[in-house]
Amino acid sequence: MSSAPAITRQETYDAIVVGSGISGGWAAKELAEKGLKVLLLERGRDVKHGDYPTAMLDAWDFAGRNRITATAAGRQEKQGRTGYTTHPASAHWFADDVDHPYAETKRFDWMRGYHVGGRSLTWGRQSYRFSNLDFEANAKEGVAVDWPIRYADIAPWYDHVERFAGISGQKEGLPQLPDGEFLPPMEMNVLEKHVKRSIADRLGGRVMTIGRAANLTRPHLGRGTCQYRNRCSRGCPYGAYFSSNASTLPAAFATGNLTLRPFAVAAEVLYDGARGRASGVRVVDTVTLEVIDYRARIVFLCASAVASTALLLNSVSDRFPNGLGNDSGELGHNLMDHHFKVGASGITDAFADRYFRGARPNGIYIPRFRNVDAKSRRQDYLRGFGYQGSASRSDWTRGIRELGLFGGEFKKALVTPGPWQFGIGAWGECLPYHANHLKLDRTRRDRWGQPIVVFDCGWKENELAMRKDMQASAIEMLEAAGLKEIKGYDDVVNSAPGNCIHEMGTARMGRDPRTSVLNAWNQVHAVPNVFVTDGACMTSNGCVNPSLTYMALTARACDHAVGEMRKLNL
């Protein structure tokens, strides 16, 4: 691409939303339902709800059964680092690393889905609310900057998005994990119930609850009930989990106000220096390489934490030589993810005559119990962690590990379920460090002329100290449940930043334009008609899965934006 591309045409809308994943889908729906003419930009291909090519395939329908070809794997070397994203059932939902390169000063696993719906098709669907424990932590501890909002500001918006998305779960009355507007909870199996009772009885009432999941346990707003196939990451033909494709985009289209523009890479947010406002978004058509300027009164960046940040960094002007809205110098910094891949597992001989029917796409959750009050205060680290896990009976795959066995009896045994096993892994909070950052390398460009992102991010002392407790506490709970062959693990190497796919924080919200990028309404401090409502906005990362918070912040920001437009402030 030349640095002064030929602009071939222009179009004008009320609002432009960049990115069609969880945040962008919500922005499109909320703004369109409020009457705005919305243009939704997506860099990848279109995917209509139901257009899920592998959804009904069995293992034997895939040539490599459980593997993509060696050639295909070579194009997804980084996406494959998770160990589950490049399975043949879902590899088509993850980016091609050859066409979409990035660079790493330190290893960073950047998982991306370049298609309409983005990662809303493949997300883990675990949906938890942040609490004031999270929103107040930075201020109380003197870490980074204070969140400009508190739980009361976002609570009604959690209600709002939960009612539409459909979250199944159990109310527990915990201050650190606020209850929501839940559909009926899924059920725990026999071993999970046993562990739940054991840790409550023996560890001072510690709570284990069923995962709060964006999977429907009854029909909801025209979408079907979960069929317990556990094939969610292929796309659900029943619409039984929340995705942009099944949920927000159909609602947005129903208004008649939405225009979807796939194959459009956002290259920069256009800035009108005379007005001190953004005037639109410049895109490159990924197929024709045509450059198009789209104009609008407001712009919502929902392209994912990294991509929205990169877009702002790439939007330079006389006023903003270091990236749009980057007066603070914090744009691209304070990159966070959850650290995980640490926990324990064990087995039991109990319940040998019990089993389950159906593949539940959800597990159990053990809410944070460290640093939640004076009694649980730790001297060795700040913040805390929660556990996800599940119990099941092992299947034939256990035979792969039974290296000394073969023959007819071995085969016969593998047809039967093995012992019950229970495992939990912790998801830990990571502090926001200015040193953990991403930047652009303008000397290296992708096929569409865009500079590539370079990551420099690593865990520090607080995270590493926390991990010791994450493993020890897991072992302690499994011991309390009387399991045997308990084994702890801490795979810190493969818990590289990014691997948890909860990357966030690189355009943080704050009270002071000198130390933050966004205000309390997700507006760029100095360019108030630009909103960033994906993970980039996060001031700290809590320890719970963040997507529900992105949904709530997006809906809240949309409401504010339209109110400001009506008041003619935008």
Add this chain to the structure above:
Amino acid sequence: MISPENSSTTGMLSRREALQRAAFLLGAALSPSIVAGVLRAQPAAAGARLSGEHDLALAALAERILPRTDTPGAADVGVPAFIGRMFAEFLTTAERSTLTSGVTALDLGCTARLGRPFAALEGAQQDDEIRRLIGSKDAAEREFLRLTREVVIVGYFTSEKIGKTLLRYEPVPGRYDADIPLSETGGAAWNRP
């Protein structure tokens, strides 16, 4: 590695499940460093083929690992062809090398000691050879057996015949029953979704 425990699986694998299985794996047979190495394994260019001799030896090995009894054996559900396809299109360069060097060494050893390549031995002799590999002090021999077992077990249990007949196949359960007697499935495990 092609096992469900790490880089890929036979069914839907969420992050939670992947971690769960990684946990069991890390606690079990393999060291974390091996798992880490596996996750970063570099794939090969496609197009290679196993030689006829290698085909024969691996097919014979597969049939001793999962032999025909009153239920189908490896050959009955196409495991030998599956091994060939995995080799040609799906295994990494390192894994292919493990297979070809391992099977070459196996045939050479059998011929030197017993006068015949592996595929031509009696069943009991083949079992002795497998036990020798299991107890081998040579890491390359053990890795050859580990990888072969893995491909064979995956190929067998992800075949349509086994998935629909020996295992309990219910592709659209429609509901989750958290606690049923094992007798309701006749003692069989569910097919992986």
